[in-house]
Amino acid sequence: MFQQTKSWLGLTPFTLFVAIFLLWPTLSVFRSALQPVEGSSKPAMLEAISGQYLSAILYSVRLSAITAGLGAVIGTLVAISAVSLNQLKGLRNALVGYSAVAANLGGIPLAFAFVASLGMQGLYTKLLSVIGVNLTDLGFKISDFSGIVIVYLYFQIPLMTLVMLPAVDGLKATLKEAAASVGATPRQYWRSIGIPLLSPSLLGGFLLLFANAFSAYATAFALSAGSSKLVSVQIRFYLQGNTITGKSNLGYALAAWMIVVMVLAMSGYLGLRRRSERWRR
Amino acid sequence: MSKHMKVTKRVQIALGFATAGILLGACGSTTASTESTDAAVVSDCPTSDIVDAAKTEGQVNLITLPDTWANYKGILQSYRDKYGIANPVANPDGSSADELTAVETLAGQPDMPDAVDVSPAFAQEFATKGHWEPYQPCLWDEIPTTLKDPNGNWVAAYYGLMAIGANTTVVKEVPTSFAELKDPKYKGLVAINGDPRESGAAFAAVMAASVANGGSFDDILPGIQYFADLKKSGNLSASDVTAASVISGETPLVLDWTYNYPGLAPTLADNGITFQVKVPTDGVYGGFYAQGVVKNSPHQNAAKLWISHLISDEGALGYIVGGAIPARFDALVAAGKVTPEMMANLPDPALLKNIAFPSADQVAKAKEVLAAQWGPMVAGK
Amino acid sequence: MIRRNLWSKIVLIVVAAFYVLPMIAMARFSFQRVPVIKLGWSTLGKNWTIESLVNAVTSDRFRQAAWLSVRLALLSVVLGLLVLIPTTVYVHVMKRGARSYVEFLSMLPYVVPPIALVVGISGAMKVVGTWFLASPFSLVPFYVVISLPFTFRSLDVSLGAIDLKTLVEASRSLGASWSRTIRSVILPNMKVGIINASFLCFATVLGEFTIASLLLKFTLPAYLAESQGNNPQGTFSVGLLLLVVSSLIFGLMNRLSKRKGQAFSGLTL
Secondary structure (H helix, E strand, C coil): CHHHHHHHHCCHHHHHHHHHHHHHHHHHHHHHHCCECCCCCCEHHHHCCCHHHHHHHHHHHHHHHHHHHHHHHHHHHHHHHHHHCCCCCCHHHHHHHHHHHHHCCCHHHHHHHHHHHHCCCCHHHHHHHHCCCCCCCCCCCCCCHHHHHHHHHHHHHHHHHHHHHHHHHHCCHHHHHHHHHCCCCHHHHHHHHHHHHHHHHHHHHHHHHHHHHHHCCHHHHHHCHHHCCCHHHHHHHHHCCCCCCCCHHHHHHHHHHHHHHHHHHHHHHHHHHHHHHHHHC | CCHHHCCCHHHHHHHHHHHHHHHHHHHCCCCCCCCCCCCCECCCCCCHHHHHHHHHHCECCEECCCCCCCCHHHHHHHHHHHHCCECCEECCCCCHHHHHHHHHHCCCCCCCCCEEEECHHHHHHHHHCCCEECCECCCHHHCCHHHECCCCCCEEEEEEEEEEEEECCCCCCCCCCHHHHCCHHHCCCEEECCCCCCCHHHHHHHHHHHHHCCCECCECHHHHHHHHHHHHCCCECCCCCCHHHHHHCCCCEEEEEHHHCHHHHHHHHHCCCCEEEECCCCCCCEEEEEEEEECCCCCHHHHHHHHHHHHCHHHHHHHHHCCCEECCHHHHHHCCCCCHHHHCCCCCHHHHHCCCCCCHHHHHHHHHHHHHHHHHHHHCC | CHHHHHHHHHHHHHHHHHHHHHHHHHHHHHHECCCHHHCCCCCCCCCECCHHHHHHHHCHHHHHHHHHHHHHHHHHHHHHHHHHHHHHHHHHHCCCCHHHHHHHHHHHHHHCCHHHHHHHHHHHHHHHCCHHHHCHHHHHHHHHHHCHHHHHHHHHHHHHCCCHHHHHHHHHHCCCCHHHHHHHHHHHHHHHHHHHHHHHHHHHHHHCCHHHHHCCCCCHHHHHHHHHCCCHHHHHHHHHHHHHHHHHHHHHHHHHHHCCCCCCCCCCC
16 A cells, blocks of 8 residues: 555656646636637537537548558658668668657748648749649649648658657567567568557557647648638637637637547557557566 | 849839938937827827836837838837837737737736737727726827727727739739639639638738628628639639748739738849739728737836837838838828828828728627638638 | 568658658758749759858847757756656556556647647746746746657657566666666666657757747747748748758767667666
8 A cells, every 4th residue: 555655656746747837727728618708608618519610620630640640650661661771870860860850840841841842833843844744733732631641741750750769679689580480471570579569659659640740730820821620720710819809718618629639539549558568468 | 133133113112211211210300299298198299208217118028020010120120229228029920819918928027018019809809908008199189080099098000901912923914903813814823811810911801802892891701702712713822921932932912911011022132023012903901900008017118109109200101111001191291201202112092092990890790700601611611 | 681671771762852852942942042933944053042041040139049949958858857757667667557647648738739838827827926937947847848748758668668667676686776776777778768758859849939939938939930021031041950950969969879888678787
């Protein structure tokens, strides 16, 4: 009993820190969200789940899930490739160095880099048109869903790489050799040993990427300002804009729903992880 | 001059008068009135009491005043040159809501903003929340009634018109009306400055479009429909409008305030880009921003001096250089202080004669409709 | 084996191209004063200049902002590691059940919008004393909070790759003191995680804009936002410069940290 209390005690600094700088603001978000918006009688949270707001939330979830999935797969492949080429000097350092920076790239610089590459007046748009491929005719716009996905991958892939590198490192070479000596093909190795061993980190990384994309707004806004369908951008209209006043409760309500989505995602993740960890033992 | 350095006449004049404006500012010209003073109204311009008190304070905390917005760079400079008081600007690219947040979060701190420049909607919010320190700068009487608060809370030192900014290096034929913007040859080229639910300039573009399409200040729906049509036909570009997007040519046709264009002129010239500004013939819409002193801020007198400066001749001429129409424009013209060359920097005076601004109620109602309809009708499609 | 290497190389080359090409386009925009529409064989070499970059980098505003951002980043890394290393070790060694609790809290910063953090804090601080928000270093705890997702994840993954509990028990049963165990068993195994966590935190702070702008602190991203309007080409070239310099620094630090030994994969006793 004492052992139990003692171990929870060790988490006190963290808990205290998080309580002041994270939980208190979160609670105040919910407090405002449960109050009605000016001029209406129902709590803001109910209003925030209807009509255009609901489609905004779903749109954000869709974008986040897709970029997280693609980012997770490609990022893991990059990590595996880097580890298998471990002997190449400097590769690892270059990869880690650039990934750390790229994972945090976003907003206006990143959006503009892609606009400068593939926008209507983009460098590569022009180069492609010279060889006969006209992106505008093909219907590609960097501000469309597919364009935004591509730009998001720019920071999703390096983030996953950084998360997976330690995990892939941990896949002991001995296991691989052992599997090979028993006659297992590489595919069998990955299916029965590699992926299950990596799965907690894979799931955790996916969740991280999902959350990363879900909360991002600057990049999408810079790409498609007047057509912003993301809920994270919509929150700005009510909390940080120039036109709409007095609807901050609606903004907080949208934020509250975002938190709820994340809680649901986390629960799903924890459930899946519990199942995969059973294997590890 | 090489082909790349070709500049339009307007831009040349703007550059020329940037210098002239500063020179005129340095000469200084304040009119002293001999009327008696009372508690709220300051009559001589500005009183030496305020100037001395401001100099003792030594600084005025300003917020969200971009250099390229209505030539604030020049106006900030002329204030420093005239009074020697520092005027640092925090968060220049922020929004009016950010200004409100700053005032509330930093209340009682030494870096609390002393004076703000906010959209009319937020001027109302500030009043409701009691953040204004009422102050009527000298020459208050020369400001038209539509451009000042009846309770003395704020002034609208400048206003502008919604205009089409055309990058003529990319777009050869310049559209001159909202109707022309619908032409298929402008596919993917038309952009508004942000999302109207957040950006004052974009909101104004929708109101202007409304006026051009059978709507009015009371009815913003035709404007929303106009942009819905523009998006459906593919003419509306979703890219955010920034200095970079204008220069790169990604957004060659921009709907923005007249006073947002002159600031870009030097960089456009450097890149060999020609530019033209046209007020749409079918939808003339003016908009102002409100400036005032913040209650209980650390440097009250320096803030009052700043507001006086904005209204004064130096401030007014500075705004003209930036392409904005100063509040005391009529008085300045009557006193012969605005030369014909300077007039070339501004929209046609004939348009200014009949300028009307929507009332606070009309803006409030329009915002409601916009918040409810822009998403489903335009953004969501 | 060889085929594995070939695939690995292909993956890395494709991804490297994806990373580099947009930056090249941005560099061309920043350093060449010719709009794309006028770009052709004749104009390809014209009007290249680093003047915008020089103007931006030599300005006082840039130096002021950069110095503040670097200091904030260093402090955030230190505070973050101080808070998280003991916590992560605890949940891996002592109380596995608490891991979900810590993990959930570490994800929360993602969905609480920065504006809510700031407004929430100002409410809390009014009770304690408003002096806190006046100092630029008030940003440090916020930055630790917003980098929680990455930092916790990095430390967590590095500990999850090994069976720390068994190692610690082995070490303790062999008679090593707690401090010896921490020094020789726990920390070395966390090395890769600590490095990754520090880099991510540092890079996050250098790139964070919203909280700093709401509290009116003049950090590097605030400077970039400010100069974007009147010197876009200079601003983007500074961004590129920061990208290159940061990558080099992080890469170098990664290399230096390896000199003490290879990446650990398990037993070190």
